[in-house]
Amino acid sequence: MYRTFIAFTVILAVPPALAESLAPPQDARQLVNMPDLPRSLMRADMQDHLAALNEIIGDLAENKFAAAAETAEKRMGQSSMGKHTYLARGQGPGRFMPDTMRQMGWNMHDAASEFARVAKSGDQAKALAALQQLTTSCVACHMSFRTR
Numbered sequence: 001m002y003r004t005f006i007a008f009t010v011i012l013a014v015p016p017a018l019a020e021s022l023a024p025p026q027d028a029r030q031l032v033n034m035p036d037l038p039r040s041l042m043r044a045d046m047q048d049h050l051a052a053l054n055e056i057i058g059d060l061a062e063n064k065f066a067a068a069a070e071t072a073e074k075r076m077g078q079s080s081m082g083k084h085t086y087l088a089r090g091q092g093p094g095r096f097m098p099d100t101m102r103q104m105g106w107n108m109h110d111a112a113s114e115f116a117r118v119a120k121s122g123d124q125a126k127a128l129a130a131l132q133q134l135t136t137s138c139v140a141c142h143m144s145f146r147t148r
């Protein structure tokens, strides 16, 4: 009983400034509405992009440049574009993106292909710099758009 009393006293005594800092952070991203199919295709792509990045970092650490290049090109590069054509039948995620978002998607594919090109040279510092260009394209879109 005494403990409960203490607990209440502490809760009631939370100063207004602290209470404000407990509010959820604001979300300034633009909401992009997509039907279920393109949204789930995009989500599956995103999960694979993250897994691919993880593999690439591991490959770079072991100087496996050719493997890193192949993973980037096949799973995120220009060669990965349009892979949903059959399943999506015109309902691919790109169709529902605002122009700036679609452009950011293209930038990501370009950055992945550029990374693949640089990685093949076997220069680790240059490959890492190119990899960061790729992750920068992920960050740019994530800071600007959301789908739910």
Ligand code: HEC
Pocket (backbone or CB within 6 Å): 043, 046, 047, 049, 050, 053, 076, 101, 102, 104, 105, 108, 134, 135, 137, 138, 139, 141, 142, 145, 146, 147, 148
């Ligand atoms: C064209 C915009 C765009 C680009 C480029 C982009 N993403 Fe995303 N990604 C999104 C959006 C939008 C979501 C959904 C976020 C939301 O609605 O809350 C998302 C979600 C994700 C998720 C969460 C998936 C889940 O489990 O729900 C991961 C992981 C992710 N992205 C990884 C990446 C990585 C890694 C890259 C870069 C290689 C990348 N994304 C590039 C737009 C993008």
